[in-house]
Amino acid sequence: MRKMENSRLFKLWMVVSTLIVLISVGFIIGYIVLNGIKSISLDFIISSPKGLPLGSEGGILPAIVGSLLLMLIACGFASFLALATAIYVVFYCQSSQIENIVHIIVQCMAGVPSIVIGLFGYTFLVAKLGLGRSLLSAGLTLGVMVFPFIEVRIEKSLQEFSTAALQSSYALGVSKAYTLFKLVLPQCKEDIVAAITLAGGFAMGATAPIILTGAVIFAPIPSSLSSPVMALPFHLYILTGEGISLEKAYATALVLITLIFAINIISIALTSRRKEVGS
């Protein structure tokens, strides 16, 4: 009798929690879609902010392009480092002490508040290295933020690779590098790409790291790595924070959410394809 009650309570807890989450997420998205869809037009997507104050009219093209470029730089930089770190830890590191130290560092990095990472980017990249407030500084700062996110996922995927198959490969006298490039990485490719895309969505939505390092209220589409850049989340922050235009803010939020949503769907599609092939 007691057991039945417990399991009923447990079920209730699950159902209620799920409903609360679904309803609130649905409400947020629905609200933004309803309010934003009115101001969305082709013109909004393909033109620059206009009007006085700036942004009250016109579109958000430079912010869309800026956000995508920031994402590319962040993902490129972070995955370059993360892939190497994960491969080192899983396949080359002989000492478990070093492995632990790397894990602790990665975990600490994941826990650093994004505004602190932004301040780090400002002092180190913008001021010390003299890169200025630019697309490059902001992209690299975002890269620092998503690095642990990518590294942990790639490492997990590499770790899951069959030990027996690895041993068999080494037993044929084949080198570690060949084993990695011909056997392990092709098998983990989807997981790796999925981790990077997911991180891209994360990077695109982040505001704190870019406020001080490169995002500006208005800039044309960046012409080089050293130009300042507009970004969707920062533009959104300005539109609402300065009370410029609530309508445009909803529309901007809608565009941002749609982009992140699309990126996540790509990532999920990649992971599930991997599972089908693997079975």
Added chain:
Amino acid sequence: MNILELLSLNSYYGHEQVLYGINLAIRKNAITAVIGPSGCGKSTLLLTLNRMLEECGGRAEGEITFAGKDFFSYPKEEIRRRIGIVFQKPSPFPLSIYRNLTYAPVYYGVRDKKKLNEIVESKLKVAGLYEEVQADLHKSALQLSGGQQQRLCIARALTVEPEILLLDEPCSALDIKNTANIEQMLLKLAQDYTIVIVTHNLAQAKRISDYTAFLLNGELVEYGETKKVFSRPQDRRTWEYIEGIYG
């Protein structure tokens, strides 16, 4: 002729010694069976012989002569190529059947498509797998049955033309029919290769091997022609093991 001679070989995992002073001479083009109860060091012996022991966190000491030269003077990759190993659990690569078999040859520089096809076909035939899989060489090796996977692993070990083939209980996970298939294949292979097979199955050792080595607690208790070892064992412990008194 002896292809491999072991002189007071000791193997360790960390501080734990697993093999004690093994003296063993492996005859060329013969099948040598290594028998003994679980945990007696049979698998460690095989891992030592193709230098996979280091990969598993162990090390070996002693004198080994391979093809007339000091075993430890060869680069370990060369040893692994010339002394192949097949593990107990079938471990095909998560690739197609074809790619499983071309994986190592491509690494060793075979690029010619025709040559690769030849290798695939001939090794599959040797392993008695060709008829069963020829219709679709490009399906995933993971879709094969356990017995087929193990025969594929043997074929894969042969693609690098080893001189010695080590097998670690290759049939322990297989049914009678697949076991018979593999035994047939090994008898045929012994014409061209030297085979060392670790087995739990005494009947199997009796059926296919020319020489038998009995290991107990990391020591070589008895080694000789299979017929003699099974009919007139010299050591009491061998007799007890064969009679099923322990193990």
